[in-house]
Amino acid sequence: MTKLTHRLAGSLETLARTLRRYGRDDGKVLVLGGVRSGKSRHAERLVAHHPHLVYVAPGLPPSADDPEWAARVEAHRARRPHHWTTVETTDLATVLRSATSPMLIDCLGTWLSRVLDEVGAWTAKPGWEQRLDDRLEDFLAAWSQARVPVVAVSNEVGSGVVPATVSGRLFRDVLGALNNRVSAESDRVSLIVAGRALDLP
Numbered sequence: 001m002t003k004l005t006h007r008l009a010g011s012l013e014t015l016a017r018t019l020r021r022y023g024r025d026d027g028k029v030l031v032l033g034g035v036r037s038g039k040s041r042h043a044e045r046l047v048a049h050h051p052h053l054v055y056v057a058p059g060l061p062p063s064a065d066d067p068e069w070a071a072r073v074e075a076h077r078a079r080r081p082h083h084w085t086t087v088e089t090t091d092l093a094t095v096l097r098s099a100t101s102p103m104l105i106d107c108l109g110t111w112l113s114r115v116l117d118e119v120g121a122w123t124a125k126p127g128w129e130q131r132l133d134d135r136l137e138d139f140l141a142a143w144s145q146a147r148v149p150v151v152a153v154s155n156e157v158g159s160g161v162v163p164a165t166v167s168g169r170l171f172r173d174v175l176g177a178l179n180n181r182v183s184a185e186s187d188r189v190s191l192i193v194a195g196r197a198l199d200l201p
Helices: 001-024 038-047 069-081 091-096 108-118 128-144 166-184
Strands: 028-033 052-057 085-089 103-106 150-155 190-194 196-200
Touching: 001 069, 028 038, 028 166, 038 069, 038 085, 038 103, 052 091, 091 103, 091 128, 108 128, 108 150, 108 166, 128 166, 150 166
Parallel strands: 028 150, 028 190, 052 085, 052 103, 103 150
Antiparallel strands: 190 196
16 A cells, blocks of 8 residues: 555545544434533534434423422423424333434433332342343443434533442442443543533543
8 A cells, every 4th residue: 555545544534533523423422421510401412403303301200399300300391492302211222222313312310210219229129130230231232223313411420429328329330330331332422521521532
């Protein structure tokens, strides 16, 4: 191969990497960040160009018993364009496998909290560990096989103090491990700090 051909091949590969990183079709993207870091807004900007989008909300629905959570949910709903379709479910694997439009999942942290409740982790019901593993592996398999552009938002955990409760430490450890697995199967990963996005290599 000549030097010119070598340089041309290198330039084309650089261009291809740039297009994959900043192109409109982003494949699978994981957006991480702490509380109030701006991670949801960043994820929404990433998918704003899609004419049709499925917004998956796997967290608890709003309730009069928790007005603070209801206000958070309403703030998220108010930002969504009218042409987005909202799906409220904890069955992320099925939604991913049946998807025909680009998708935004916000967020894996609230999803995991509900899954831990559903499998009986908080009350240590017999067999909860296996049920949790099955749910996580099912989601991870669906994520790795996704055939539509999909952005998932998740909480970055473990940078603060060690949680004082067993349940807090369980949530932190499981979500940290989940983030690692999702990251390994993603085309791009961004960390949001104080509203600024850092693209992770």
